[in-house]
Amino acid sequence: AKHLLGIETLPPAAITALLDRADHYVDLSRSDNKHGDALAGLTQINMFFENSTRTQASFELAGKRLGADVMNMAMQASSIKKGETLIDTAVTLNAMHPDLIVVRHPQSGAVDLLAQKVNCAILNAGDGKHEHPTQALLDALTIRRNKGRLHRLNIAICGDIAHSRVARSNIMLLGKMENRVRLVGPPTLMPSGVAELGVEVYDDMAQGLEGCDVVMMLRLQRERMDGGFIPSEREYFHRYGLDADKLSHAAPDAIVMHPGPMNRGVEIDGAIADDPRVSVIQEQVEMGVAVRMAAMDLLAQNLRAARAAQGAA
Numbered sequence: 508a509k510h511l512l513g514i515e516t517l518p519p520a521a522i523t524a525l526l527d528r529a530d531h532y533v534d535l536s537r538s539d540n541k542h543g544d545a546l547a548g549l550t551q552i553n554m555f556f557e558n559s560t561r562t563q564a565s566f567e568l569a570g571k572r573l574g575a576d577v578m579n580m581a582m583q584a585s586s587i588k589k590g591e592t593l594i595d596t597a598v599t600l601n602a603m604h605p606d607l608i609v610v611r612h613p614q615s616g617a618v619d620l621l622a623q624k625v626n627c628a629i630l631n632a633g634d635g636k637h638e639h640p641t642q643a644l645l646d647a648l649t650i651r652r653n654k655g656r657l658h659r660l661n662i663a664i665c666g667d668i669a670h671s672r673v674a675r676s677n678i679m680l681l682g683k684m685e686n687r688v689r690l691v692g693p694p695t696l697m698p699s700g701v702a703e704l705g706v707e708v709y710d711d712m713a714q715g716l717e718g719c720d721v722v723m724m725l726r727l728q729r730e731r732m733d734g735g736f737i738p739s740e741r742e743y744f745h746r747y748g749l750d751a752d753k754l755s756h757a758a759p760d761a762i763v764m765h766p767g768p769m770n771r772g773v774e775i776d777g778a779i780a781d782d783p784r785v786s787v788i789q790e791q792v793e794m795g796v797a798v799r800m801a802a803m804d805l806l807a808q809n810l811r812a813a814r815a816a817q818g819a820a
């Protein structure tokens with residue numbers, strides 16, 4: 508593929524190949540010499556129209572570790588503030604011959620649209636409520652490394668599913684890899700058309716977590732709630748926040764995940780998040796760098812092959 512826009516169009520074999528490549532980059536990132544040359548000579552531009560800590564930092568580190576020239580566009584200081592559109596901004600940057608553009612945008616579909624206007628590889632770093640493919644891939648890598656496999660697992664995704672691109676990409680990826688996915692949360696925070704997703708739905712944490720191998724908690728995405736249902740934090744934590752009591756219903760060797768940023772005492776008890784016996788939250792962050800290195804490596808290989816074919820034609 509030319510771009511990484513979502514999990515929806517990614518076949519299972521491509522997911523496995525990317526995770527295998529990412530395993531290699533975990534080893535490289537843990538070594539004293541973290542540098543590879545898969546992106547040497549290439550230019551990577553990061554355009555984040557929404558706040559980010561993990562995704563922005565890991566894409567930047569991933570590009571630098573693989574030898575790319577990395578430029579972070581300061582969107583707050585860009586001509587977007589003077590009314591320039593997303594597309595005009597992208598077309599302008601495209602004229603500077605980047606090879607990879609990483610984009611996060613609050614509008615669902617904005618990244619797909621942008622991919623049609625440029626001739627470099629586009630990576631979706633999260634678009635609205637639509638997709639966050641590299642998050643689902645780093646979650647998959649974390650699960651595979653902890654459970655020794657990425658199939659036939661019981662996985663509960665809990666909380667604000669309706670507004671979560673992380674949930675959407677994970678539901679698709681984990682379903683493609685033949686896992687049993689359960690969604691647990693208040694009915695008001697379930698997406699419409701949930702029956703078509705091939706998942707089980709629960710509004711009770713004890714029932715939803717029963718025997719689960721993986722418990723994935725999600726933040727309340729208040730910025731996407733449009734003034735609709737916003738639960739009180741106290742009541743929400745009482746019913747849906749992950750604490751030791753609720754976790755006791757999961758399998759004894761269950762792992763706890765959270766994509767971050769976390770709101771402690773809202774969707775998760777800080778003691779669970781910090782417990783190294785169950786929490787793999789920091790490992791998810793580590794896997795994020797390796798997955799983004801692998802994604803850009805594979806896209807760069809495709810880009811070089813396409814250019815070579817064009818040159819030969």
Ligand code: CP
Pocket residue numbers: 558559560561562563633642766767768
């Ligand atoms: N998980 C995630 O996307 O985190 P950031 O918003 O900090 O990038």
